[in-house]
Amino acid sequence: MESSEQKIIDAAIRLFAKKGFTATSIRDIANESGLASSALYYYVNNKNKLLRMIMEKYLQQIIDVANERISTCTTPSQKLQELVHLHVELHGKERFVALVVDTEYRSLEGEDRERIRALRKEYEAYWHNVLQEGVKDSSFQIQEVKLATYALLEMCTGVVHWFTPNKEQSIEQVGNRFAEMALNLVRYTPKKTDM
Amino acid sequence: MESSEQKIIDAAIRLFAKKGFTATSIRDIANESGLASSALYYYVNNKNKLLRMIMEKYLQQIIDVANERISTCTTPSQKLQELVHLHVELHGKERFVALVVDTEYRSLEGEDRERIRALRKEYEAYWHNVLQEGVKDSSFQIQEVKLATYALLEMCTGVVHWFTPNKEQSIEQVGNRFAEMALNLVRYTPKKTDM
């Protein structure tokens, strides 16, 4: 049994992803979730808070999982592969919410915007630190860590724009290929102690 | 002396990039370009045609330049570097219009959408073909050309999301680094005849 609140959130994610935040009206969300438009205000302060709530939950989730996955790894190359797999698979499996998080930042204002910005920075720091670590122990050869961070993040985020679930290729397979490409990009060379 | 039509287009690009297509009203564009809102309809059928016009012009431009640049190259690695430079620099220099082209596809409908889709496919084909060529002559080692195409395109397009003009790093320098990373990603190994 799904709660009305969950129905509203799910409907909002679908519609925000398809039409965009601004193009989606409160009435649209109400229709999609089978309620009157006024009923939404029982659960949500306003449309902007609904967007913030969706983005915040998703970002907190990916941060938590990233943290957990990395903590079990010993080498930078393992960590990078974990990050790529997580990011790619989440963007392939939860495409709607990922699309909303990636494209609707500009629809936020003031405090909401700052909060989401902070979470993004926090997540990006994981990637940056892993690359830095790999440069320090010479398993990666990167000219500019910041540029490589952006390049890798954008490459993996982009999955959301072209991947559609199909039987020819699973998102896990895409994750494998992307992890390989990521290691190539940072010029990974295994250390003797890794083998 | 700038024409009213050009003022309208420039204002629309700025506003679409900043607030998004749907969140930008005809009145916003009119204010930004110093005209009454009704004056816009003298030049433009409606808001949707304005978006199509902007996207079409930009895409046709990048296709034409890509075609021209590639035609003077002899090896796949040269071609790939040219494509990366062009894409990165255009996304760094014309950030507003690039952002509109990259994020407002979903605001198009019907024939407009199909037209822009066709142009995107046409442009992506250049990248795909260059990678395929490199695989054939063994200068690139790629597992799946299609995935590598998407990875590279998204990585280069992403520049628009984080680059801001500054004196520490020019967009040309970013282009150089990205070209290096692209060659790493495809496992480029120079052939004897290249040297």
Next chain:
DNA sequence: GTCTATAGGAAGATAGAC
């Protein structure tokens, strides 16, 4: 070409009944 004025509809949000 550009204006003022306005038609006609849809938006976000609230009031108050049940």
Next chain:
DNA sequence: GTCTATCTTCCTATAGAC
């Protein structure tokens, strides 16, 4: 919790004067 009804504001687009 959920509804119907409604307020106010903003939207796209057009009419018609200059």
